[in-house]
Amino acid sequence: MCYAHSKGARVVLKGDVSVKDIIDPTFRESWITQKLVLAKNQYMDGINIDIEQEVNCSSPEYDALTALVKETTEAFHHEIEGSQVTFDVAWSPKYIDRRCYNYTGIANACDFVFVMSYDEQSQIWSDCVAAANAPYNQTLTGYEDYIKMDIHPKKLVMGVPWYGYDYTCLNLSEDDVCTIAKVPFRGAPCSDAAGRQVPYKVIMKQVNSSVSGSQWNKDQQAPYYNYKDSSGHFHQVWYDNPQSISLKAAYVQKRGLRGIGMWNANSLDYSGDAEARQQTEEMWKVLKPDLGQRRLSFL
Structure with missing residues (x-):
C-alpha cells in the first residue's frame, strides 16, 4: 500500500455482502461503518463493491443495492477526503x-463502474462450443448498451481478462x-464452467508446444490454440493477448470511456526470464497505448 502511494496509485478495499442482508437500512449502515473503519485503519483510498449475485427486477434487493452504493459513496466521500467508490x-x-x-442509478451514485468484460460465455444459449472469453463485437455491444441507458462514457472503465x-x-x-x-449456469444450458480458467503466464508457456500454435479467429477477434493432453484428449484454449486487447483499448479512447483495467495483474510472469519479461511488458503497455508510443520514440 505504501509503495502504491509512493507511485501516486490508489489502493481500495473490496466490498462484498449478501444482497438479502442489505434490504435492512440498519444493516447497510453497520456494514458501511465497518468498511470505513477498516479503510481508515489501513490508510486505504476507497472501496470497490463487487457483488455478482442474482437479483430479481421486482425484488426489494433491486432498490436496496442502489441504496447501498449511494450510501457507501456518501459516507466514504465525507469521511475520507478524495476517496473513490466504484462498483463492478x-x-x-x-x-x-x-x-x-x-x-x-448505481453509475450515478458512485464514482464509476468497472465493466467486467470477461466470462462472457457464462451463459451459452446457442451451440455448446468453446469460444472467446471476451469476443470483440460482443464486448463493444455491452458498452453501447450501457451508454444507451444514459450512463456517461466517463463513468465506464473497461475491464479486460489477463486469463x-x-x-x-x-x-x-x-x-x-x-x-x-453441457454445464448449465443460471438458466443457460451451457457455460464456460465446462472449462477452467488459465492465467496468461501459463498460456504463454504452453502455446508454442501446442499442436496448432496460436491461431486467430476473425469473427471473435481473439486468439486460441489446440493441444492434446496425456490421455489423448484434444483441448482448445481461448485467451486475450496484446493484439486482441489493443482493439478494445482503441475503442476506449475512441468512445471516450474513463479508462481500462484488467483482471488480474498476478496472471503475468514477473520472473527474470527475458521472453517472459517482454510478454509481461507488452501486456502492460497495451493498456496505455499512448505511453507505449512515447516509450518507443525514446528508444
Whole structure:
C-alpha cells in the first residue's frame, strides 16, 4: 500500500455482502461503518463493491443495492477526503447471470463502474462450443448498451481478462470447432464452467508446444490454440493477448470511456526470464497505448 502511494496509485478495499442482508437500512449502515473503519485503519483510498449475485427486477434487493452504493459513496466521500467508490458490473446490462441491477442509478451514485468484460460465455444459449472469453463485437455491444441507458462514457472503465479458458473438446472438427460438455449456469444450458480458467503466464508457456500454435479467429477477434493432453484428449484454449486487447483499448479512447483495467495483474510472469519479461511488458503497455508510443520514440 505504501509503495502504491509512493507511485501516486490508489489502493481500495473490496466490498462484498449478501444482497438479502442489505434490504435492512440498519444493516447497510453497520456494514458501511465497518468498511470505513477498516479503510481508515489501513490508510486505504476507497472501496470497490463487487457483488455478482442474482437479483430479481421486482425484488426489494433491486432498490436496496442502489441504496447501498449511494450510501457507501456518501459516507466514504465525507469521511475520507478524495476517496473513490466504484462498483463492478457485468459485460452487458442485459440481465447477465440473472443480475437485474439499476445500472443507471448505481453509475450515478458512485464514482464509476468497472465493466467486467470477461466470462462472457457464462451463459451459452446457442451451440455448446468453446469460444472467446471476451469476443470483440460482443464486448463493444455491452458498452453501447450501457451508454444507451444514459450512463456517461466517463463513468465506464473497461475491464479486460489477463486469463483464458481451457476447454476439453468432446469433438474437435477439422475447422477447429470444439464441442464442450453441457454445464448449465443460471438458466443457460451451457457455460464456460465446462472449462477452467488459465492465467496468461501459463498460456504463454504452453502455446508454442501446442499442436496448432496460436491461431486467430476473425469473427471473435481473439486468439486460441489446440493441444492434446496425456490421455489423448484434444483441448482448445481461448485467451486475450496484446493484439486482441489493443482493439478494445482503441475503442476506449475512441468512445471516450474513463479508462481500462484488467483482471488480474498476478496472471503475468514477473520472473527474470527475458521472453517472459517482454510478454509481461507488452501486456502492460497495451493498456496505455499512448505511453507505449512515447516509450518507443525514446528508444
